Amino acid sequence: MFFAIGLAMCATTVKAQDEVETTISTDLVNQYVWRGQSLGGAALQPTLGVAYKGLSLSAWGSIGVTDPADTKEFDLTLAYTLGKLNIGITDYWFDKNGADPAGRYFKYDAHGTNHVFEANIGYDFGVASLQWFTNIAGNDGINKDGKRAYSSYVEAVVPFKLASVDWTATAGAVPFATDFYNDWTSGFAVTNVALKATKDVRITDSFTVPVFAEVSGNPCTQNAYFVFGLTLIP
Numbered sequence: 001m002f003f004a005i006g007l008a009m010c011a012t013t014v015k016a017q018d019e020v021e022t023t024i025s026t027d028l029v030n031q032y033v034w035r036g037q038s039l040g041g042a043a044l045q046p047t048l049g050v051a052y053k054g055l056s057l058s059a060w061g062s063i064g065v066t067d068p069a070d071t072k073e074f075d076l077t078l079a080y081t082l083g084k085l086n087i088g089i090t091d092y093w094f095d096k097n098g099a100d101p102a103g104r105y106f107k108y109d110a111h112g113t114n115h116v117f118e119a120n121i122g123y124d125f126g127v128a129s130l131q132w133f134t135n136i137a138g139n140d141g142i143n144k145d146g147k148r149a150y151s152s153y154v155e156a157v158v159p160f161k162l163a164s165v166d167w168t169a170t171a172g173a174v175p176f177a178t179d180f181y182n183d184w185t186s187g188f189a190v191t192n193v194a195l196k197a198t199k200d201v202r203i204t205d206s207f208t209v210p211v212f213a214e215v216s217g218n219p220c221t222q223n224a225y226f227v228f229g230l231t232l233i234p
Contacts, residue, residue: 023049023058029229032062032070035153035172036192036218037182038225040070054081071096074105084124089136092116098139113138128158141180149178155192170194174220182221189220209233 026046032039042065049058058077064070072095079088095103098114107113116138122131134152135141143149155172172192174185182191194216200208210231217224 019052021051023047023051024234026232027229028065028232029227031225031227032064033214033216033225033227035155035181036216036220036223038223039073040064040067042066043070056080084126086120086122086124088120090118090120092118092138110137116140128156131155131157135180141178143177144186149176149180151178151180152176153181153191164199166198168194168196168198170196170216182218185220191218191220193217193219 024047026044028042028044030042032041032043032045040062043062044065045060045062047058047060049056051057056077056079058079060073060075060077062071062073064072074093075090077088077090079086093105093115095114099109099112100107100114103114105114108115116135118133118135120131120133122129132152132154134150136150141149141151152175153172154175155170158169160167160169170192171190173188173190174181175188177186178184182189185191194214196212196214198210198212200210202208210233212227212229212231214227215225216227
């Protein structure tokens with residue numbers, strides 16, 4: 001998911017004289033894990049984005065490659081970065097598990113859509129970055145009182161380098177009660193602890209493929225995952 005994100009780990013950047021940047025890439029992963037939740041098996045996850053002076057518009061998707069029943073996802077993110085501060089709004093869409101059984105993309109009814117709208121704000125402190133995400137509209141979860149939960153997720157990421165490999169350590173938590181994450185969290189819950197390694201594998205003198213592996217666990221549901229993937233760059 002996107003800002004995932006993200007989220008593409010590595011991308012092709014085409015830079016023109018007017019400073020507009022275009023990003024194109026796709027990840028192939030053995031399973032789709034997001035914020036401590038398993039969302040499907042092996043998947044193809046493309047990214048397309050444009051950026052200009054800190055403002056960016058990106059599209060991200062996921063489609064299963066081994067199980068036709070896996071959920072299809074299509075996300076759009078509008079983001080702005082000013083120095084070390086970033087803000088954004090993401091429109092998530094899923095073909096299943098929403099309020100519209102038909103899975104129609106252009107159905108935006110307040111209580112009958114498969115879209116989820118999320119706002120985020122974050123800051124990069126250098127040694128670590130911190131992001132806060134909150135669902136503000138669409139197919140959000142409910143809290144203990146049966147009302148809209150404004151489901152939120154907060155995540156800290158620490159990047160470091162070890163043995164010529166790029167690493168990130170991640171810790172994420174759901175701060176309030178909601179059934180949007182992990183079926184149900186009754187309050188503050190740590191839902192994602194992960195360690196990820198990324199390295200460029202040289203195929204030829206002029207062509208490399210970034211590969212990554214991540215081990216993660218969800219203390220709330222007591223599940224663990226091992227994700228392996230590669231990034232294809234046209």
